[in-house]
Amino acid sequence: EVQLVESGGGLIQPGGSLRLSCAASGFTVSSNYMSWVRQAPGKGLEWVSVIYSGGSTYYADSVKGRFTISRDNSKNTLSLQMNSLRAEDTAVYYCARVDGAYVYFDYWGQGTLVAVSS
Amino acid sequence: QSALTQPASVSGSPGQSITISCTGTSSDAGRYNLVSWYQQHPGKAPKLMIYEVTKRPSGVSNRFSGSKSGNTASLTISGLQAEDEADYYCCLYVGSSTFHVVFGGGTKLTVL
Numbered sequence: 438e439v440q441l442v443e444s445g446g447g448l449i450q451p452g453g454s455l456r457l458s459c460a461a462s463g464f465t466v467s468s469n470y471m472s473w474v475r476q477a478p479g480k481g482l483e484w485v486s487v488i489y490s491g492g493s494t495y496y497a498d499s500v501k502g503r504f505t506i507s508r509d510n511s512k513n514t515l516s517l518q519m520n521s522l523r524a525e526d527t528a529v530y531y532c533a534r535v536d537g538a539y540v541y542f543d544y545w546g547q548g549t550l551v552a553v554s555s
Numbered sequence: 556q557s558a559l560t561q562p563a564s565v566s567g568s569p570g571q572s573i574t575i576s577c578t579g580t581s582s583d584a585g586r587y588n589l590v591s592w593y594q595q596h597p598g599k600a601p602k603l604m605i606y607e608v609t610k611r612p613s614g615v616s617n618r619f620s621g622s623k624s625g626n627t628a629s630l631t632i633s634g635l636q637a638e639d640e641a642d643y644y645c646c647l648y649v650g651s652s653t654f655h656v657v658f659g660g661g662t663k664l665t666v667l
Contacts, residue, residue: 474601481661482601482644484592487654495654531600539646540656541591541606546601 439463446549459515459532467510470535475528522553559659566665572633575662577645587646590628596641640666
């Protein structure tokens with residue numbers, strides 16, 4: 438059974454850093470495209486970042502230069518390093534597996550809340 | 556940046572059918588067939604309902620169907636049930652040399 442479990446969220450001051458993790462089971466992270474999608478309170482979904490099975494990474498313009506997606510093949514986990522956090526980064530962050538051929542998110546974690554506030 | 560427009564809300568009575576539209580511009584929705592739809596209940600993670608415009612993942616009821624015409628993709632739910640009440644989001648892959656997806660603003664479905 439495919440399962441994704443995020444962790445690492447919390448309350449952080451503006452300008453601070455936070456690292457999110459997503460533990461995967463039932464499949465191999467490194468063999469798939471993996472993504473982060475976020476949802477601000479009461480708002481819609483926003484794609485944040487993706488890492489290809491080959492290792493290429495891409496980011497939404499809103500986080501480019503501040504966030505870094507990576508994976509740990511030995512632990513079968515996905516991570517998102519978030520630096521220079523802003524109030525507008527406040528959201529529930531979901532990790533999701535991506536079908537690389539037809540680009541849809543087939544499995545999602547339960548999400549972890551990041552709150553950026555002083 | 557591309558944007559996908561969805562109605563903020565739709566409603567229907569049990570047993571009825573409803574359709575949620577997702578409209579892009581000719582430069583995105585009209586060019587790509589990589590449209591997917593997600594259902595999200597309050598406090599829960601999104602769930603894939605439709606991919607590649609019309610395909611249903613295993614386990615998703617055949618009451619859910621997708622279509623596309625020109626710049627507009629649509630999700631139709633037939634035989635509405637109380638548990639269908641949720642938010643629905645369309646999603647479109649608009650990348651070319653780089654990966655990029657956009658989500659619609661979401662539609663709140665109320666089952667009366």
